[in-house]
Amino acid sequence: MSFVEFFGVTKAFGRTVAVEELNLDVRQGEFFSLLGPSGCGKSTTLRMLAGFIAPSTGAIHVHGRDITHLPPEGRDIGIVFQNYAIFPHMNVFDNIAFGLVERGEDRAIIKRKVDAALEQVGLSGYGERYERELSGGQKQRVALARLLVIEPEILLLDEPLSALDKKMREEMKFWIKNIQKSVGITTIYVTHDQSEALTMSDRIAVMNQGQVLQVGTPVEIYEHPNSRFIAEFIGESNLLSGRMGRDHVAIGDTAVPVSGAEGPTDAEVALLVRPEQIRLEPVFADEAPMLKGRVADEVYQGSLRRYLVETMGQRLTVEVPNRPDLAQLPPGADVSLYWRPESGVVLR
Numbered sequence: 001m002s003f004v005e006f007f008g009v010t011k012a013f014g015r016t017v018a019v020e021e022l023n024l025d026v027r028q029g030e031f032f033s034l035l036g037p038s039g040c041g042k043s044t045t046l047r048m049l050a051g052f053i054a055p056s057t058g059a060i061h062v063h064g065r066d067i068t069h070l071p072p073e074g075r076d077i078g079i080v081f082q083n084y085a086i087f088p089h090m091n092v093f094d095n096i097a098f099g100l101v102e103r104g105e106d107r108a109i110i111k112r113k114v115d116a117a118l119e120q121v122g123l124s125g126y127g128e129r130y131e132r133e134l135s136g137g138q139k140q141r142v143a144l145a146r147l148l149v150i151e152p153e154i155l156l157l158d159e160p161l162s163a164l165d166k167k168m169r170e171e172m173k174f175w176i177k178n179i180q181k182s183v184g185i186t187t188i189y190v191t192h193d194q195s196e197a198l199t200m201s202d203r204i205a206v207m208n209q210g211q212v213l214q215v216g217t218p219v220e221i222y223e224h225p226n227s228r229f230i231a232e233f234i235g236e237s238n239l240l241s242g243r244m245g246r247d248h249v250a251i252g253d254t255a256v257p258v259s260g261a262e263g264p265t266d267a268e269v270a271l272l273v274r275p276e277q278i279r280l281e282p283v284f285a286d287e288a289p290m291l292k293g294r295v296a297d298e299v300y301q302g303s304l305r306r307y308l309v310e311t312m313g314q315r316l317t318v319e320v321p322n323r324p325d326l327a328q329l330p331p332g333a334d335v336s337l338y339w340r341p342e343s344g345v346v347l348r
Contacts (some may be wrong), residue, residue: 003028009058036207078147093127289336
């Protein structure tokens with residue numbers, strides 16, 4: 001059932017429309033991500049839910065209750081920003097206890113809850129440390145513990161990993177997801193990083209220019225994007241230009257089989273094929289290939305090799321596992337390209 005709902009929400013700043021006619025629902029206990037490029041309206045959406053800015057039109061409901069005009073303190077929502085907003089003059093214990101102190105909780109209860117929160121986020125023994133003594137990942141854990149200890153209905157995370165290095169981001173993605181699952185709190189996560197959204201989310205809403213273009217699971221968004229924008233924004237993509245046939249896409253003079261495509265024939269379309277879905281063979285085998293081509297370039301990337309293949313006046317990127325039993329293909333090599341018909345997605 002829907003827990004957070006946006007009904008026709010629009011937010012304009014003067015003549016600039018940041019969010020337009022947003023209709024969206026988030027389920028209770030779900031990890032839901034708003035994904036899109038900078039300026040697409042995702043942070044504005046989060047701030048409207050938090051109560052920091054008011055919608056120009058529309059309504060926001062939580063658990064069936066209209067919160068559109070409630071102040072932030074009346075919404076039972078916690079938010080973690082990019083900079084964590086840890087108080088530098090307080091130690092870790094006092095930072096986490098801050099909300100409980102403001103509520104007037106008993107000292108014994110505060111200590112019990114803060115100690116439990118420290119253990120939950122893996123920071124037992126860090127209570128006396130200050131911000132300057134913490135790593136970026138530890139600061140983030142303190143900021144999250146400070147919210148979890150007051151037990152809000154909803155947790156909002158606004159680009160929380162953007163200030164961390166790549167290795168720490170990878171670690172924190174799984175840590176945040178595990179904490180969210182263990183607590184069961186409804187979480188809405190804002191990011192421009194597709195890897196974060198695909199790794200952490202139960203569902204994703206892809207936004208661009210103030211509108212939601214598609215909502216779905218990570219698998220649905222990645223494997224079945226509904227537009228060229230999403231196909232190019234999410235992951236690596238090959239978009240082959242062609243014309244739609246009855247059960248194929250005509251690319252040049254080659255009919256490439258497709259599965260489950262609908263719509264008028266003879267229309268100009270793009271056939272999406274992900275680089276990891278393509279199999280390369282160094283010689284033309286008896287099995288009919290989808291396309292034939294020639295290697296233009298090859299790049300070594302450790303666990304895989306990336307090939308740039310010219311075919312039918314277009315270029316494809318192909319990712320191949322770097323294994324000793326797979327032949328390397330030098331530039332200039334003639335190749336056959338294979339993929340399953342159901343791996344190609346027709347975009348109109």
